[in-house]
Amino acid sequence: MFLEIRHLRSLLAIRETGNLARAAERLHVTQSALSHQIKSLEQYFEAPLFLRNSKPLRLTPAGEKLIGLARQVLPLVEGAENDLRRVARGELGRLHIAIECHACFEWLAPVLNRYRQQWPQIEVDIRVGVSFEALPALQKGEVDLVISSDPLKSTDLQFAELFDYEALLVMPADHPLTRKKRIQPADLAGETLITYPVNRQRLDVFSRFLQPAGVEPAAVRQSELTSVILLLVASGRGVAVLPDWVLREAEQAGTLATRPLGPRGMKGMLYAAVRRAEFDTAYLQDFIELARRR
Amino acid sequence: MFLEIRHLRSLLAIRETGNLARAAERLHVTQSALSHQIKSLEQYFEAPLFLRNSKPLRLTPAGEKLIGLARQVLPLVEGAENDLRRVARGELGRLHIAIECHACFEWLAPVLNRYRQQWPQIEVDIRVGVSFEALPALQKGEVDLVISSDPLKSTDLQFAELFDYEALLVMPADHPLTRKKRIQPADLAGETLITYPVNRQRLDVFSRFLQPAGVEPAAVRQSELTSVILLLVASGRGVAVLPDWVLREAEQAGTLATRPLGPRGMKGMLYAAVRRAEFDTAYLQDFIELARRR
DNA sequence: TAAACATCATGAGGTAAATTCATAATGTTT
DNA sequence: AAACATTATGAATTTACCTCATGATGTTTA
Missing domain, CATH: 3.40.190.10 (Periplasmic binding protein-like II)
Structure with missing residues (x-):
């Protein structure tokens, strides 16, 4: 494969402005860059992508095919990038909790009800740890937080006291x-x-x-x-x-x-264990805070 | 936007091999290249994409988000690239014919019936040129072939005698x-x-x-x-x-x-006019051949 | 019909980005 | 602890992309 998202964006801009120079302006590059870019695409596919002698610029069927692709793909990419930025800002995320102690459900359920109101964007789930080992599952990324009563030293996990x-x-x-x-x-x-x-x-x-x-x-x-x-x-x-x-x-x-x-x-003491890399995210800290206050 | 298709391919390979080195091999790059690439993605999004201390490598929720994107986007891109290659090889295309002479329909219809059997992948259409100028439409890419009785010299159009x-x-x-x-x-x-x-x-x-x-x-x-x-x-x-x-x-x-x-x-003489850049494609030449024999 | 204009193409050169190579760091297994 | 497997890192190198300057081409205008 050769095609990159950059190419799709360029083609769409050309198609929508009908003009290399204006498209270049919109993309914050020079007209020359676009011309080279299109040329390399045409050489790779061995097919012209647009008709030079028409005003406004028109695309060939091959070009239209790529525009179709761009119209499908670009919104997906943009959506995913936005989601990721929100993940980074801690506005969007997943909180799959594993509980090792059965009775924890008694205080966890009401805490989660409050939590869901504050963080509606976070996908919350509870797994009662009967059939699997909770801490390894946390390390493997299967769950995001473990309620545990025996903390252990780990380079990649961090334990926070609850109560x-x-x-x-x-x-x-x-x-x-x-x-x-x-x-x-x-x-x-x-x-x-x-x-x-x-x-x-x-x-x-x-x-x-x-x-x-x-x-x-x-x-x-x-x-x-x-x-x-x-x-x-x-x-x-x-x-x-x-x-x-x-x-x-x-x-x-x-x-x-x-x-x-x-x-x-x-x-005893209850702890919340999370992956160290995620420890500082707002939505995790907030859960820990709520859990402490019950 | 920053994300490129290359990144999606890398992530998918890492996810599927569960191992940087094997993913690198599959992508025909070094393990180092992949490591750098992932690092730059993580820096851009300010979020880890996979968990280092797990074997096989596991992705974080953010990484899984991108995998989801990759699974959506990569097949689309691959499909479009394949289509384009077929366009270049002349296996796939569009043949929208404009006829300037009304009576041409009489011989064109049976010719097209035969043509469609030979080229089922080509999208065939006829536009009877009453409300528009056929040759400018050809230049603009609105149609792909014009049946005309008066050829003209043009840098971007090519006329072929029919009968x-x-x-x-x-x-x-x-x-x-x-x-x-x-x-x-x-x-x-x-x-x-x-x-x-x-x-x-x-x-x-x-x-x-x-x-x-x-x-x-x-x-x-x-x-x-x-x-x-x-x-x-x-x-x-x-x-x-x-x-x-x-x-x-x-x-x-x-x-x-x-x-x-x-x-x-x-x-008089009837001609088929096509855009010079497309003149040599097999599916157009074959149409011209069929039209000559009627 | 030439001149002015608009627009795309091209080639050279510079810059930034991606990759490789060599090796360090880290974690895992024996 | 040693051997092993795997990822991370830094420097050097290569590649890809972009800009600049200008050429080429087609289109309007005087």
Whole structure:
């Protein structure tokens, strides 16, 4: 291929002004440059593109063919360039969020609703990270932001703190364990534990609380939805471990009680991870800001 | 605008090979050239286009935007280039024919039917030259070939002889003038002359026969269609002057008689005029060949 | 019909841009 | 850590494009 967008622009200008000199003026080049350019096109295609002895300049069928191409292509190119400029200015973009923690959906959904109003041009999507590794996906460009609770050092990823949280045991308000101020691993040995349906390694209650103490609950039951887990707990089918932000409102209803896990509580920090190169874009920073305030 | 088709091709190759070096190989440039090229694009748009630390190379949303553009634009460009090459080779083209002489339609129609079978890729059209000047239209590129009976010297037009013809007086087989071997202008003074509905200057019978002798026919009647003129003549409503090729078959039916005009007959030559730059193209030459043989 | 004008074409020369070459830098795998 | 794979960089070179000056051609005008 030989044809360049520059050629299409020149041809269109010639066609529309009907005059080499005026077309040249419009393109901010000399008439000579245009003449040379057309000549090289005609030599390459071995076909004349316009009729010299007519006023205004007329195109040959071959020239008209290229004009047709120009009319198709130039608007596309211009549109894409404008989009890209907006991408650069952070006005246009994609925010595909991967969440590693199931419960994050509870605070993320309302945050995203507010975010969408501020940034209607940003294509927002959430992927709950069950079947894939979120951080590698971020590096590969499959997603644009990961909500994670364990930051790692990386040259190409940047982690921003969002807020700290505490995982609490939640149980019916009249549960015997409410008599204790803090829960020990052994306390759960006789309980039915309700969890999200993910691998045990990814559940802090196992990896950070029960497994180190070598305790296994009496039974484990799984549910996908946070609201269903809370219902099951309220109706006495078991206990669960959930982050405090989920429980704040649920506790106020009075039917559920919460207690910290272990002597110092099972605390953690949530982070937003993004690719370092994109960290400074306005629409990402704004999401992080909104997420912090929840 | 800055983006060129070359850039789109590079991006697509990078995207499809997932590797700068392989993309460079495919594009027949060095890996360094591609790296520089991408860098300049990224500087221009002030946005990264692909993620360096991923294998295979992945594009950023901005890069994907450009890939989308490339996928739209490159096939269009390639298609147009191929079409143009075919135009240059004369496989593809346009043959809009203007005819100055009304009667030419009679032989042109069957010629074009044959022509269309040989050149299905050529867009064929006929314009009967009543409301416009055919040769200027040819120069302006509005039409591609003109059938004309008077060639003129021109730097940008080329005339090719088609065949000679003779204009004959046609009348009913039992008309009194059939007693004469040749017709003189004065012979028509008492006749109703049937002509095509065009300006008298463009009718040879006036410009070359009656007007030089200062003769005016008893009446003039006009009809658009050759077949209607012949019917009118056959039913005794008048006489007409038509080229021999029209009359060859009509005469054989026996109801019409023809006679030459003037002492040496009113003879002429038909030409095909085309733009000099296009004269040598195969599809035009082939039309001329077919027209000569009729 | 020549002169003035308008317009496109051409060739030489300069400039900027794109490419190559050689090698550094970086990240990945063993 | 060493070997490897891959991209980035800087300098040199080549190429492509543009401008300038002017020629050529066709068209109006006096």
